Amino acid sequence: MLRTVIIDDDHLSRTILKKTFEKCFENVILEGEADSVASGLELINRVNPNLVFLDIKLPDGTGFDLIEKLGNTDFKLIFTTAYSEYAIKAFKYSAFDYIVKPIVPDDIKASLNRINQVSSASTLPRVRAMRDNLFGSSEEANATIALPELNGFSIVRIDDIERCEGERNYSRIFFKDGTETLVSRTLMEFENLLAHHGFCRIHRSHLINLKNVVRYLKSGGGMVEMRSGEMLKVSSKYKDELLNRLLHNRL
Missing domain, CATH: 3.40.50.2300 (Response regulator)
Incomplete structure (x- = not known):
């Protein structure tokens, strides 16, 4: 009851x-x-x-x-x-x-x-x-998000997320400290939630925190290097939006 x-x-x-x-x-x-x-x-x-x-x-x-x-x-x-x-x-x-x-x-x-x-x-x-x-946090860096876990939820700072990678109906979340977790939410859901926090879709499988991009490379049709050293492919579908935001500091 x-x-x-x-x-x-x-x-x-x-x-x-x-x-x-x-x-x-x-x-x-x-x-x-x-x-x-x-x-x-x-x-x-x-x-x-x-x-x-x-x-x-x-x-x-x-x-x-x-x-x-x-x-x-x-x-x-x-x-x-x-x-x-x-x-x-x-x-x-x-x-x-x-x-x-x-x-x-x-x-x-x-x-x-x-x-x-x-x-x-x-x-x-x-x-x-x-x-x-x-209502808005006193500092953008304090904004948080709840990530579902097997036995409940964890509260993480959005700024601590480096990128998200889609795996069908799940998303793998990669943090700046090198840890990662698998969450039962689609990448599109995270894109909708995080777009106004400096995240950008660069591929059907990748959503990145623009604050953690250290380099854009033209080779291979477009690649980004993340602060962790990870190299990620940029799809032609998302390239213009990515470059526009990077070049105009629209993070």
């Missing part, structure tokens, strides 16, 4: 969530509702839920404030949000599930059917990562 609470100041959203639970999910037991950070804190501490639906914007603060006050938590977290589509990248960066308002039953069903993929581990650092990516 999923002991569930809803923390959202929108009465209609709470009503739609409750009715969907009642009609479609016998394993979801609603333990209570709250409409603010203060009442949400009291509710969570009192009922100890294992699933929380949390709005980002609340009358007395944000959902981020609530998680900060709780500290490390062990419940699964699904955000409800009215933020526009471009900001949804922040949720993907941080590996949280979310429902976009106005809430409709089909979105709730899809989210609950994915519940086993929603991690309850390391909630606080992932919330901080999402907050930074949504």
Whole structure:
């Protein structure tokens, strides 16, 4: 059974969530509702839920404030949000599930059917990562991304990634310190997430951090040398964009 609470100041959203639970999910037991950070804190501490639906914007603060006050938590977290589509990248960066308002039953069903993929581990650092990516970190170098692992997620600094290499439905992430990890996300997903952080697609299999390019070579149709010493082929499809960004310092 999923002991569930809803923390959202929108009465209609709470009503739609409750009715969907009642009609479609016998394993979801609603333990209570709250409409603010203060009442949400009291509710969570009192009922100890294992699933929380949390709005980002609340009358007395944000959902981020609530998680900060709780500290490390062990419940699964699904955000409800009215933020526009471009900001949804922040949720993907941080590996949280979310429902976009106005809430409709089909979105709730899809989210609950994915519940086993929603991690309850390391909630606080992932919330901080999402907050930074949504509202902006004080320094670009502090921007982070959550990478799915077998038993949860790891939070890494985007600036520490040298490049990503596509392997069908997976991507291998190479870090500046020489380590690497295989992640169950496509290269296109990483391209969409990292394009505004100085990453550039140079080949169907390669996405690179332009800050780590030390040399471009014309030989072989185009090659880049990375700071690690790795030599990578540049596809003709991506060459113009790469050269434009390198020559005009559009990192």
